[in-house]
Amino acid sequence: MLGIGTTVGTWVFFYMFMLQRTYSFSGFIKEPLDENQAEGDLTYFTCIVRELDETQYISWLHNGRKISQNGEIIINTYAHYSIDYNSVFGTCTLRIQNVQRRDKGGYTCTVYDSNDQIVEKSRTANFTVSEIPQQQYPICSSTKRSYRVGQHVVLNCISEKTTPPALLRWVHNIGGSESGLKESLTGNYENSYSFIAKQSDNRAIFTCELTTPANPSLYSNCTIGPLDVLYAPTVRIEQTRDVILGNEAIFICYSDANPQESSFKWSFVPPLTENMFVLENDIILRIKNTVSSLNGTSVICAVTNSIGSGSSKLIINVKSKESTNNVVETNNGKETKKFEKPNERNKNKSKNQNSNSNQPLLQTRTPNNNNSSNDISISLVVIIALVCIIVILGLAMIPVGYMRYTRRQPSDTISRGRPVSIPDVYFEPRDHIDPMLPQLGLAAPWMRTVGVQVPGECEYDATYNTQVMPQARHVYYTQRMYPASSL
Known part of the structure; x- marks a missing residue:
């Protein structure tokens, strides 16, 4: 009997062992893959196991370090990690939010038994983190x-x-x-x-x-x-207008320098006496009375700063007043101004006199033709303008006349349904018949009183009698709407 019991116990143990092997972990259906994400992004690692036993569980390793157990993160420094586990399908997903540089490395999906012994490991997925420079850069x-x-x-x-x-x-x-x-x-x-x-x-x-x-x-x-670039002054001199003999001449010294200019200095070649010029703010030079001896004089402005100095030179060209007179020439009906020297103007004047003596007829006709054409064109413009004004005024008077016509209408417009304006003098007739007295018989006087819109005046029409046909007294008063009690 003891041998039979031992044999039965052995078979039961073998059966239970085979049953446990049948429903225990048998391999990975899917292993994690390599990933590459930039800092701050989101990434996933997924593995799927087959036939996991109740005593077994899945954990994730980061660079060989166990960071999870039974679907929970067990290290505080990995707080931005989370795990999604589905026991029915055997799916375990590691999710990393807000990827950081220290998250790079290898990730392994590992199966442990109840004694925290490793049953099986998946392939190690390599995670590359694309680094982004910190905010203080560049x-x-x-x-x-x-x-x-x-x-x-x-x-x-x-x-x-x-x-x-x-x-x-x-x-x-x-x-x-x-x-x-x-x-x-x-x-x-x-x-x-x-x-x-x-x-x-x-x-x-x-x-x-x-x-x-x-x-x-x-x-x-x-x-x-x-950028702060230091340089010596760059100088230029400009004159406000032409230098005319006897007039005031003004010269301005412009400078571009870094740092700021420290001094301005004017000089002349040949030199000038101090009473001939005046300086304003060391920048503006005024020569009050220009004389002919200034012609060809060199004016020099030198500017200095801490880096160096620079200068500019200008030569004075004095012009006479006569040389600036304007000469008007006619060119195809257009006037152009021309500057002539006195000698040239005298030569041109003598040439014009000779040509006038030789061809008097031609010179007298040409301006007349021009004047007549100008007069005709001006007259034509004036006539056209007057016609336009008359037409515009006529068109403007049409609505004005129409308005004035409609404001005053004859008395027969009442029958047409249009309003009638009140005349300056109007009449207000008032007719009445005096009641018949017994002593007057059947005769009833009829009276018309007319009021006129004139102060202190009143007109009366002639009173005339109306013959009343003989009839009963009460009928007469009934027709005239006078009650008999009024007698």
């Missing part, structure tokens, strides 16, 4: 605060060292070439732009733009400027 800097013309200028633009590297580009409004991207001593990436300072570079603004392949929509920049 950083712009220059080697100096100010530069002199001709000095070498170097502008630096630095970005954080990331994978993939950020792209730095200089944008400016002057010519030049930008250097390539290089790694600096601090471990960051640097883009330097160098050029030789010119006067036109003063107050220029340079912008360094940062973009990254990790997020093409991301854009940031930094600026340097306005």
Whole structure:
């Protein structure tokens, strides 16, 4: 009997063991795949297992470190992780929100038994994080605060060292070439732009733009400027008008300098006495009375600042008043002004006199024809203007006359249904018949009183008697609507 019991127990144990093996973990249907996401994005890792036992569970490993158990994250530094597990389909998904740089590495889906022993591991999925430079980048800097013309200028633009590297580009409004991207001593990436300072570079603004392949929509920049370029004064002299003999001459000294000018100095070659000119604010030179000896005189304005000095020279050209007289010439009906010298004007005058003596008839007809044509054209314009005015006035009087006509209408317009204006003098007739007295018999006087709109005046029509046919007294009063009781 003991042998039979032992045999039965052995078979029962073997059966239970085979039953447990039949419903235990048998492999991965899907293993996690490699991923690549930028910082701040969202990513997933998914694995699907087959025939997982109740005593077994799935955990995720990050770089060999166990970070979850039974569908829960067990490490606080992975608080932005979450797990979705479906026991029916054996699906386990690891979700990473707001991806960070430290999330890169290998992720493994692992099956554990009840004794926390590893039953099986999936392939390790490699997660690559595309890094984005931090908000403080790019950083712009220059080697100096100010530069002199001709000095070498170097502008630096630095970005954080990331994978993939950020792209730095200089944008400016002057010519030049930008250097390539290089790694600096601090471990960051640097883009330097160098050029030789010119006067036109003063107050220029340079912008360094940062973009990254990790997020093409991301854009940031930094600026340097306005750039301070120091240079000596650039000077020019301008005169307000022509220098006329006997008139006042004004000269202005313009300067462009950085830093500001420290002094202005005027000089003349040959020299002038102090009573011949006046200076205003060291910039404006006034020569009150221009004399002929000033012709050909050189006027020099020299300007100085802390960097150096500059000057400009102008030669005075004195003109006489007669040379500026205007001569009017006729050219196809158009008048042009011409400046002539006295000698040339005398020569032209003598030529005109000779031509007038030789051809008097031609010269007298030509202006008459021009005058007559001008008179005809002016008269025609005046006539056309008068006709237009008359037509406009006539058209304007039509509505005015119509309005005045409609305001005063004859008395028969009452029958037409239109309003009639009140005349200046109107009459208001009032007719009545006096009641018959017994002593008057059947005769009833009829009276008409007419009121006139004239103060203190009143007209009366002649009173006449109306013959009444003999009839009964009560009938008469009945027709006239006088009651018998009124007698």
